[in-house]
Amino acid sequence: MGRSYAVVGTGAIGGFYGSLLQKIGLEVHFLLHRDYEHVQKHGLAISSINGDFTLPQVNAYNDVKDMPRCDVVLIALKTTQNHLLPDLLPPLIKQGTVVITLQNGLGIEPEIASVVGEDIEILGGLCFICSNKISPGKIHHIDYGQIQLAAYGTDGKPQGITTAMRQIAADFEQAGIPIQMEENLMLTRWKKLVWNIPFNGLSVVLNAKTDAIMADLHGRKMAEQLMREVVAAAFGCGLKIDESFIQKRLEDTVKMKPYLTSMKLDYDFHLPMEIEAIFGNPMRAAQQVGVPVPQITMLYQQLKFLEAIGNNASC
């Protein structure tokens, strides 16, 4: 009997990964909100670069109290919804449950730990994926898909590769999801921020895709400077990211297809942006260890301003 999975937040990320797990025969329970009725009736449909498929029947819920406690809980809400976790998580958890957050940014796992307690294993799952929900129950997987998995320790220290991590990674791999197991969660998270901070922020403030930012002399300089601040902040937190990593990420970005970041999509669709998880928490972490991050700070403030004003002004 395979592991049972609860998917909290059945959108572009949770719907995609959860569907792949169900497709190989695992028991998956999907929590939905707006799309509940549609998915309850019609299931989920995935159009993916790896092949299209539909799941006409899924276990759909609109109330966590109707869901069974599961072996694994995948959190795929936007971090702007994390104030709901104290209501959503406890009914899904039993002894031995592993909670995986598939969310972006910093400071997520401590928040989860404060809800589920120290006896529950928490993994960070960093998703490198391009996917969109195009209509209720319909997800378009455009590119990539890898997840980096790393274990959270309440002391913030590296936990190495755990048994639960290996088992869950095996499920994902069987479902066709490439998994990279990482020993150091915080290092993995900061490394992802090296890209996310410049490109999510600048894409919104400058109304630009990744290729336009990289093609412009000043755009590229800004990205590089912001990356340096992220690396300096990480170093202040005891995490060494090599200089070559910055150059590699810049070069990778040049080679990428022109890309609208998730934050830019949120902004354009008038949805809440994940400003605190991706900018606010890293900024405060840097401040706590006395590392100046003036450009991250200004980008954070610009995003907060744009969110407060509403983005009507830009049209």
Next chain:
Amino acid sequence: MGRSYAVVGTGAIGGFYGSLLQKIGLEVHFLLHRDYEHVQKHGLAISSINGDFTLPQVNAYNDVKDMPRCDVVLIALKTTQNHLLPDLLPPLIKQGTVVITLQNGLGIEPEIASVVGEDIEILGGLCFICSNKISPGKIHHIDYGQIQLAAYGTDGKPQGITTAMRQIAADFEQAGIPIQMEENLMLTRWKKLVWNIPFNGLSVVLNAKTDAIMADLHGRKMAEQLMREVVAAAFGCGLKIDESFIQKRLEDTVKMKPYLTSMKLDYDFHLPMEIEAIFGNPMRAAQQVGVPVPQITMLYQQLKFLEAIGNNASC
């Protein structure tokens, strides 16, 4: 016989001040470009909070070679046109001519000095005025109007109040233009930048008026931080601006009518922005004296990016 004035650039600034000088009977010669034919035929019309008036006949030129050499040359081009000065200034200058630049930003006077030579007195005229050219030859003076006059010294040192400055100030005062004579040009210029850098820059990048920036917590913080960097840069250049000046400028801005900065108007009308004079030159001055100005630098880069991309993307 009164002093003769040449106005180089007959727009919202040059057209307004030049008209007031002609109105009190002084000899004024206006250099025009696009509006030459209209103004040659119909003169200039000023609608001002201080009273409307028209000058049906003005000395209008579209070639500086047709103009007489004058006692005073007022430069009221945009700084983005200053590459034209080597052609425009020499034909207007004789022994004893005083050149006044009514332009914004830093590094203007040395550029003029390199064109006209060290024997010609150069004054900086910092305009505190709201005025727009609304159609060819028609200028709308909305508010304010004061000019701060200060003398340029090739050594960058304060020159005090000069005789020429007093005489020209008397002409302006007689024409109804409030003049404040300043002893220290560089200090006066940096003080103006304390306001111009945050509000010109943020108004473009955030698509916002002054009141919206000041009403938002993060907008106000950004303005204050940028002001602090300007003050630090000035201090690095040996110029002391008091902390209270920052608070005063912030409070003044709250009390102002909601205001679209000149840079924002340029951006919206797809005209070149004065990025180098207002941002680039102060940034480089700070770098030369080793004062870090990371937030001014990022704002500069954002403006350069937006200008390079064109602002079509924002619509």
